[in-house]
Amino acid sequence: MKKYNLLTKTMVAGLLAATALWSCSEDDPAALTLVSLTAEGIDLNGATTPSNVPTDAVIIAEFSTEVDPASAAGAISLLRDYDDTNVDLDIQVSGKTVTITPETSLTTGALYALNVTTGLKSTGNQPATNVSRNFNTEGTFAVPGAIAHWTFEDSPNDIFGTFNAAASGVVDITYAASRRAEAGKAASFNGTTSIIEIPNGDDLMNNGDWVVSFWVKPSSANSKESGHFVFGLSGSKGFQYEIFGNYMGAKLAASYAHTNTPPGTTSEDLWCDGEGNLGWQGWTFSKDFTGSGGLDEVIKDKWVHIVCMYNSTTRVGVMYINGEKVKEQDFDLWPNGDNKRFVTGLQYSGQSPNFTNDLAFGFICSRASTEFDAESWGNYASPTSNHFQGLLDDVIIYHKLLTPAEITLMYNSGKP
Secondary structure, eight states, rough: OHHHHHHHHHHHHHHHHHHHHHHHHHOOOOOEEEEEEEEEEESSSSSSSOBBOOTTTTTTEEEOOOBBBBGTTHHHHHTTTTEEEEOEEHHHHEEEEEEEESSSOOOOOOOEEEEEEEOOOTOOOOOOOOOEEEEEEESOOOOSSEEEEEOSOOSSBBBSSSSSSOOEEEESSEEEEEESSGEEEEEEEEESOOEEEETTGGOOOOOEEEEEEEEEEESSSSOTTOEEEEESSSGGSEEEEEEEETSEEEEEEEEEEEEESSSSSEEEHHHHHHOOOOTTTTTEEEEOOOOEEEEEEEHHSSSEEEEEEEETTEEEEEEEEEEEEEEEEEEGSSSTTOGGGGGGEOOOOOOOTTTOOOEETTSSTTTTTOOOTTTTOOTTTTTSSOEEEEEEEEEEEEOOOOHHHHHHHHHHHOOO
């Protein structure tokens, strides 16, 4: 009897120990921890924040144990820092591997935070540890939502693939180092024959909000007393940007739609004179550069970031140079009955055969436009015309407004 009791007690103890071990293995499986995090081979899990992640990167997360696919969607997020926007993600789980693919291209030159929360579970129902990893995308910052963006990375084409130059529309263009390493390359114009022609440039205009942003470095290596036409779409019949020959002023000339009777178009210059004058019709702000040596000290032979914007709600045009507002004009300050009081947005008004709807980088209009041929400054065939000489980079056009903070970020991200 005594032996039986001892045997029974031994068996019970063994069963209890086995049960305890079995329970422990079921209730306390291996923890779910992040082992590695990469984007196109770039380590996102290291001690330093990478700054060269491609905008089309696929992110791969490897964990210590298998991940429950059902838990992934709400537990992994990608936040764009500058505007606190969560990026839409496609998340796929295969065993210990989680593949994270942004559903749209990431913004260039922007800071992102990839976040993993405890909502992510292993197949054994163990939560992940909260993890946040930052990275910067390659290039310099550009506000998302552009209609076209020319980066001039050994190519004259729009990176969105719509507004591209034909081979015959590119003449004497070379590519050189841009203002900083992150900006890559820029298009170089020789001041006599260089031109890039973009078909259907009138589609870049918008009868509503409109913005053009670009980086430019005009060169005075050869005298350009008559000025630089940085780009042009049939001159003021579309839009053009010009830097004056003495570098003491610059302007965007453009054609605007109006709803006055009868409806039509009118043209106006968004002109920065560098002297702070407010005596011109509609001018509400003009920065005075005379106390710091003049506008030429800012523009001549230097990389400059320029943004020109038209707000269709307020009917206000504004120009920024190097992140700072330098000019503002209000169309509502023109006299009653003037067409400019009825302006709604930009609209092409060029007529064939004298004008074509090609946007030209490096001149006021395309070679096929003949309207300005009789002018000393506007004949493409003349090397003494206002051909642009210098470097041009990151030309971006938007059909929406940018905030001052976005413009400042674009400048700070891209400045030399």
